[in-house]
Amino acid sequence: MRQRFSLALTLLTVVSVLAGTAAAGPASATPTGPATTGDEGGNPLLRDVLESTGRGFAAASNAVRNARERQAAYADELRRIEEQLDSLGPEVGEVAVSAYRIGRIGPISALLASAGPDEFMERAEGLDLIAQRDNSKLRKLREARDQASRAKAAADAALAEEQRQLAVMAKQREAAERALSLVGGASTEGFVNTSSPVASPAPRNRDGSWPAQSCNRGDPTTRGCLTPRALHALNETRRLGFTRHVSCYRSGGPFEHPKGRACDFSAEPGGFGGDAKGGDRTYGNNLAAFLVRNADQLGVLYVIWYRQIWFPATGWKAYSSAQGDPSSDHTNHVHLSLL
Known part of the structure; x- marks a missing residue:
């Protein structure tokens, strides 16, 4: 109620000033x-309205432009990550198939079946390299998924900011049109x-x-x-x-x-x-x-x-x-x- 009264008083003042002029x-x-x-x-008074709404509109317009640029950047990042995930798919599939075939006892059985200490060491080193390779593939997959999740969240935040700033622009436009209506409009x-x-x-x-x-x-x-x-x-x-x-x-x-x-x-x-x-x-x-x-x-x-x-x-x-x-x-x- 107080805001509506203040607005009415402001518009009345503008009309009075215009009439006096x-x-x-x-x-x-x-x-x-x-x-x-x-x-x-x-x-x-009219000039003050135009200046304040003009500066507010310019700031919101710039914020909208920045938000859209961020959305475009995040969209590019998501496309890049999706391509990375597609390329990792077959490699991770190989890890899964290998784990299914060998089973958990596989590496231990391989070591116990060694003919002697030298063969035992060779097999142990080979299994370690395989584990490192498999762990690297799985880590890359997890990292890519985490990056995709962060990029999606950032894109959603940029979209929300764009919508908020567009609402600000609409309010500034309404205020400017209301003020200008008193001088033609x-x-x-x-x-x-x-x-x-x-x-x-x-x-x-x-x-x-x-x-x-x-x-x-x-x-x-x-x-x-x-x-x-x-x-x-x-x-x-x-x-x-x-x-x-x-x-x-x-x-x-x-x-x-x-x-x-x-x-x-x-x-x-x-x-x-x-x-x-x-x-x-x-x-x-x-x-x-x-x-x-x-x-x-x-x-x-x-x-x-x-x-x-x-x-x-x-x-x-x-x-x-x-x-x-x-x-x-x-x-x-x-x-x-x-x-």
Whole structure:
């Protein structure tokens, strides 16, 4: 009950903030300066929801990928062990047949039937070699069976972890869609370009997760700073042909820009103007499609362009948390936020 009340209170707060924002009236667009400060997912509360669910979704998605890789590795190991067991079958069968024919008294009888001490020693050594050979075959069989059992248990554990993380992803997706429903939320075709270039991947941790980063790199678009991952994304967009005006770091405010984790890419060459049209809009469409296609390589949290927002958990959605001007409507620039 307390959780449902808290959720209801949170949603009511979001609605109130949105209503207050709309009542304040449209903000003036800045022709050549940075986009307005309200451009990162609307109000701070909505932005917090998007950031928390985005990071949770990314972590769960990486865990699912790791679990599936482990399952594939265990499946390969099981196939190898099964082949080993198949090859050991005939050898172990020979041991069983030999034991049946000789019986337990067989070795003792062989020794007692020796003609003299020398023959006794020869037979004893021969029987010892046979026992060693048979014991080795049986030990290999037991070891192979134990390995198969462990591999099967590990594969089952990886499958269970995958199912658990998929449930986490579903919850994060539901939370994101619930938050986005307050600012439009209807699914759209978005911006897709199958011929978008492929970016070089940003560095990850050994387990595939994204490392925590601080704003400690110089921002070439301002006098501020960027995280290494944000700088990598900026450099990749430029390297692959998106070279128009960009502004990243921005001091003040609760959003991603002051943390060095966001950039605004103008649709115009010289600065942030009015609604993008013609070739400028095509440029923005292509850039948005590029960022989405390379979201996994770059560590994208969300992208906003032309009254639409792309979120990894939801895909492209309508975005109406705006004030009617080109900056907050994102009709003059593509906004990128990174994990």
